[in-house]
Amino acid sequence: MSQLLNISGLSAGTEEKPILHDMNLSVGAGETHVLMGPNGAGKSTLGHVIMGDPVYKVSGGTITFDGQDITDKTPDKRSLAGIFLSYQAPVEVPGVPLYSFLRTITQMRPELKMTARKFRQRVGEICDQLDMGQGFLTRELNVGFSGGEKKKVEMLQLLLLKPKLAILDETDSGLDVDALSVVSRGIEAYRRECDGALLMITHNTRILEKLDVDRTHVMVKGRLVAEGPASLIDDIDQNGFARFEQDGAAAQKAEA
Amino acid sequence: MASYTAEEPTVTLERVNTPPAQTWNYLKTNDITLTVPKLSRKGDVYFALPRLFDKVETGMGQKVTDWVTSQAADSTYVEVKAGEKNHAPIVVDVDSNAGTVQDAGVLVRQGASATVVVVAHGTSAEPQTSAALVRIIVEEGAHLSLVEVVATTDAHHHLESVGIHADAGATLDIRQFLLGAGVTALGTCATLAGDNGRVSLQTHYLGEHEQTLDINHVVRMAGKNGRAEVHENGILNDSARKSLRATIDLIHGGSGSKGNEAETVLVNGDGVVNKTMPVILCDEDDVQGNHGATIGSVEPEQIDYLMDRGLSRDEATNLFVRALFDDALIEADQPLARKAVFERAQQVLGAEVAQNLLDTLGLELAADAGEKDADAQATATATKESAD
Numbered sequence: 001m002s003q004l005l006n007i008s009g010l011s012a013g014t015e016e017k018p019i020l021h022d023m024n025l026s027v028g029a030g031e032t033h034v035l036m037g038p039n040g041a042g043k044s045t046l047g048h049v050i051m052g053d054p055v056y057k058v059s060g061g062t063i064t065f066d067g068q069d070i071t072d073k074t075p076d077k078r079s080l081a082g083i084f085l086s087y088q089a090p091v092e093v094p095g096v097p098l099y100s101f102l103r104t105i106t107q108m109r110p111e112l113k114m115t116a117r118k119f120r121q122r123v124g125e126i127c128d129q130l131d132m133g134q135g136f137l138t139r140e141l142n143v144g145f146s147g148g149e150k151k152k153v154e155m156l157q158l159l160l161l162k163p164k165l166a167i168l169d170e171t172d173s174g175l176d177v178d179a180l181s182v183v184s185r186g187i188e189a190y191r192r193e194c195d196g197a198l199l200m201i202t203h204n205t206r207i208l209e210k211l212d213v214d215r216t217h218v219m220v221k222g223r224l225v226a227e228g229p230a231s232l233i234d235d236i237d238q239n240g241f242a243r244f245e246q247d248g249a250a251a252q253k254a255e256a
Numbered sequence: 257m258a259s260y261t262a263e264e265p266t267v268t269l270e271r272v273n274t275p276p277a278q279t280w281n282y283l284k285t286n287d288i289t290l291t292v293p294k295l296s297r298k299g300d301v302y303f304a305l306p307r308l309f310d311k312v313e314t315g316m317g318q319k320v321t322d323w324v325t326s327q328a329a330d331s332t333y334v335e336v337k338a339g340e341k342n343h344a345p346i347v348v349d350v351d352s353n354a355g356t357v358q359d360a361g362v363l364v365r366q367g368a369s370a371t372v373v374v375v376a377h378g379t380s381a382e383p384q385t386s387a388a389l390v391r392i393i394v395e396e397g398a399h400l401s402l403v404e405v406v407a408t409t410d411a412h413h414h415l416e417s418v419g420i421h422a423d424a425g426a427t428l429d430i431r432q433f434l435l436g437a438g439v440t441a442l443g444t445c446a447t448l449a450g451d452n453g454r455v456s457l458q459t460h461y462l463g464e465h466e467q468t469l470d471i472n473h474v475v476r477m478a479g480k481n482g483r484a485e486v487h488e489n490g491i492l493n494d495s496a497r498k499s500l501r502a503t504i505d506l507i508h509g510g511s512g513s514k515g516n517e518a519e520t521v522l523v524n525g526d527g528v529v530n531k532t533m534p535v536i537l538c539d540e541d542d543v544q545g546n547h548g549a550t551i552g553s554v555e556p557e558q559i560d561y562l563m564d565r566g567l568s569r570d571e572a573t574n575l576f577v578r579a580l581f582d583d584a585l586i587e588a589d590q591p592l593a594r595k596a597v598f599e600r601a602q603q604v605l606g607a608e609v610a611q612n613l614l615d616t617l618g619l620e621l622a623a624d625a626g627e628k629d630a631d632a633q634a635t636a637t638a639t640k641e642s643a644d
């Protein structure tokens with residue numbers, strides 16, 4: 001079957017420093033994938049490169065999405081095509097009220113355009129779903145929001161925009177138990193409502209318990225070193241990354 | 257600067273809009289010099305305002321007052337009677353397409369409450385200079401809400417000089433939305449002459465392209481236990497130039513008074529020139545004066561984040577401007593003012609975004625904004641006659 005996201009031979013990094021090396025990864029429509037790896041492995045970088053973050057330069061390989069080569073597309077085009085990256089650390093934007101931001105990003109998309117009244121209603125529903133007070137809506141985007149609140153604002157956008165692929169970069173980290181279950185329910189709602197594909201970057205396997213994971217990828221030092229079924233998660237949970245780190249070092253040597 | 261053809265007589269208003277104390281000369285931001293038309297009034301009968309308005313100190317100063325009173329086709333005088341709370345909003349309509357010059361005086365009697373709305377609006381690309389001179393006396397215990405909108409085009413210059421004299425216990429609430437003109441020169445002077453006066457002055461401004469904004473705010477606190485809050489909030493894009501002079505003058509005898517001034521400006525353009533000169537003058541021991549300024553710029557990470565959610569670079573920058581129009585549409589709710597803000601939003605953000613802005617806020621434009629304004633003018637004239 002044709003894949004929704006296809007990453008082939010991708011190498012990327014900052015101007016000074018290569019970070020990702022010859023990566024191959026595919027995600028089919030509606031599938032749930034998990035990306036794991038030790039701190040500093042390059043998971044967030046991969047998410048940002050898929051999104052087209054100008055901080056990183058692609059030095060080799062291609063990214064195709066929904067049948068289109070998007071390797072050279074700007075982030076806004078990728079977003080409109082249906083990719084959503086939930087930030088590990090969402091950015092504060094003073095001077096922009098959350099509500100008018102949400103309205104603007106919704107109206108940008110022909111398939112989501114709706115009347116102001118319908119929009120208000122929809123945002124209200126999602127806020128309830130995420131256990132978020134509507135008071136947040138008049139505040140400036142992410143400004144002064146707690147870590148957990150910022151993650152909820154990312155979920156709010158995810159549920160509003162219904163992307164074809166959601167890359168959730170540690171959306172579950174730093175959440176209290178209640179917030180964690182709220183976010184889990186949000187992810188389930190996203191899967192249910194639009195059958196979107198997921199690429200979950202996480203260190204916390206609890207969030208994965210309720211999800212049907214199709215595929216697990218392990219990344220070490222900028223390389224994908226293992227790929228397997230959902231059971232790989234339990235393996236990592238018990239044995240850590242040590243075994244993969246050796247593989248990673250071997251791959252690095254072999255290349256050198 | 258707009259160019260004038262040789263046949264049109266002009267006069268130069270040299271070094272106007274000056275602050276009370278000209279200390280920081282090195283910023284070269286103490287005044288502005290403006291070239292304005294000088295017409296001779298042909299046959300119109302001009303009624304000057306009652307003499308009592310002569311004592312009201314204005315923001316732009318005497319030269320501008322003299323010029324306006326020599327150019328205005330007529331003056332508008334409105335008296336709001338003692339204790340009257342439901343007076344219709346007093347609208348000063350400045351059609352900048354026609355280069356209108358307005359001279360208005362409002363007397364808010366004891367304990368009354370009045371709303372004054374000054375709207376400079378225009379959409380034409382023909383060079384024009386418009387002006388409004390607005391002097392207001394707010395008697396003991398009275399309340400004034402003043403809303404000012406400048407929403408015209410890059411081809412137009414607009415001068416707005418405001419003077420307010422407030423007696424004991426008066427409260428002043430001033431909201432200014434400077435949303436565009438080639439040159440906007442605005443001076444505001446509020447004098448709290450009696451004890452327990454209150455003034456809140458909030459200025460929202462947008463400068464883009466090659467626009468010039470020259471703002472002079474003066475709050476004089478002469479009475480005891482006065483309170484002044486002065487806040488400016490702006491966005492400067494492209495090659496816009498802004499000079500802001502904000503003075504809080506804590507005069508001897510005004511013990512127990514407190515004044516606060518703070519500006520937040522977002523700079524987004526390599527050609528932007530942003531100058532601010534805040535001054536607290538203090539001639540009294542038992543007072544408090546503070547000022548603060550925050551100059552921010554739109555960070556690349558912020559733009560990246562917004563682009564990741566589907567906005568192009570321009571749309572992302574426009575989001576900040578949009579928020580300013582949001583505030584203006586909500587707060588400048590008088591029909592003519594709202595219409596002017598909306599028309600300006602159409603020009604700055606495009607028709608679709610402007611409409612979207614209204615819809616999102618759940619607002620509608622009064623279809624008869626213009627006519628309503630005519631009614632308000634009629635009220636003003638009627639009051640004027642009864643007061644004469």
Ligand SMILES: Nc1ncnc2c1ncn2[C@@H]1O[C@H](COP(=O)(O)OP(=O)(O)OP(=O)(O)O)[C@@H](O)[C@H]1O
Pocket residue numbers: 014017019037038039040041042043044045046055088
């Ligand atoms: N903009 C950047 N400039 C310099 N170095 C960077 C940049 N972005 C990432 N790196 C480096 O690339 C490596 C991978 O970082 P990345 O944030 O992708 O790791 P991660 O796998 O997401 O880690 P964690 O689990 O801690 O979130 C790190 O060594 C990091 O310091």
Ligand SMILES: [Mg+2]
Pocket residue numbers: 043044045088169
């Ligand atoms: Mg990370």
